[in-house]
Every structure is written in C-alpha cells, then in structure tokens.
Amino acid sequence: DVKVTQSSRYLVKRTGEKVFLECVQDMDHENMFWYRQDPGLGLRLIYFSYDVKMKEKGDIPEGYSVSREKKERFSLILESASTNQTSMYLCASNPGLAGIEQYFGPGTRLTVT
C-alpha cells in the first residue's frame, strides 16, 4: 500500500510566522504535489516536484515555497503566514507517468490567527 504521511493533522500559527509542512511518501514516487483544498474551490495546485531539487509552480504559488532535498520528502513553506492561508493542505504523490492516480496524505488543517 502506498503511504503518504503529513507531519501534522492540525496546526495553528500566528500571522507572520514561518510555517513548514512536511510530506513523506514511501513508494519511491518521482512526482509530489502540494494542494490547497477550500470549500467551493476544489483542489488548487500550489507546487509540484518531478524529481529531487526540481519544482514547478502550480496555479497559486504566491506566498509559498517548496523544498525537495530527498526523493521521499516534499516540504511546503509559508514564508510569512497570513490569515488568507488558513486552509486544508493536501500532499500527493505518483509515479513519473502522466495520467496515473495520485495518492494523497491525510491533510494538514492550518489555521493562521
């Protein structure tokens, strides 16, 4: 079974703080993704990575950065958290083939106060 884990299930941070969300997958997948999930907006891609140290911006990268130093780990960084970044963050991975199922982590519910 593919296992995608995220470091925190719930997180509360203050405005202006630097926030790190960690994602780890154990299936040697090339691709990893970070999404925001908001009611009525579906899933919006923030960044994805197709290899170690390789990344591409998704639809809403502003205010976020990512790091992929090891194949199994993909980190999402909020440089200076703002209240409009309060959301559910989902990490996903899949093998390096187009049109293949994405496997999701349980999500991190981030609240910025």
Added chain:
Amino acid sequence: AQRVTQPEKLLSVFKGAPVELKCNYSYSGSPELFWYVQYSRQRLQLLLRHISRESIKGFTADLNKGETSFHLKKPFAQEEDSAMYYCALSALGNYQLIWGAGTKLIIKP
C-alpha cells in the same frame, strides 16, 4: 483552456434512490478522467478512472466525448456513499490533474 466543471456543490438524495453526479470537461485532446472521493475524516482517494471501465462500490462513469461529460452514477444510493466527490482530468503527457470544485453528496435515510 482545460477545465472541469461540477455544476452541483451539493446533492442530496434518499437512500435507495439513483444518484448522478455531473462532470463536464473542456479539453481539445483525449483526456484521462478520474473520480476521487473523500469520506468524512478520511484522505482523498481514487474511486474510478474511465480507462479501467470498472464499477467500484456500485458506481460507474462513462466518458461521453460528444457531450464532453464523465458523469458518475449509481442506481441505488447507500448511506455510506455520503462524501465529497471530485472529478479530475489529466491532459495527454501532463503530470498535473485539473480538478473540479467538488460535489458534496448527502444520502438521507
């Protein structure tokens, strides 16, 4: 532009009634289409994909290229079908998925 539209944010039906969750897409090529489901407090997971032509948990979905639709259907809804459903599209050669906004399905007893 590639787009996936799920016109219903919320769909509520009685147990035993038929269910149809609508998905329309905009893409000029041959898409790969998926339905994902998220049950309460569980992670998002694949329900089915059009290429496999399977029936999963009684659900089926047929790709209609003429109408650019991929509606999800089940003849007799069960209470455990209550969940959030997302339709997604993968364009040829693209790692990314284009997601619909999702439909919340509520099955009333």
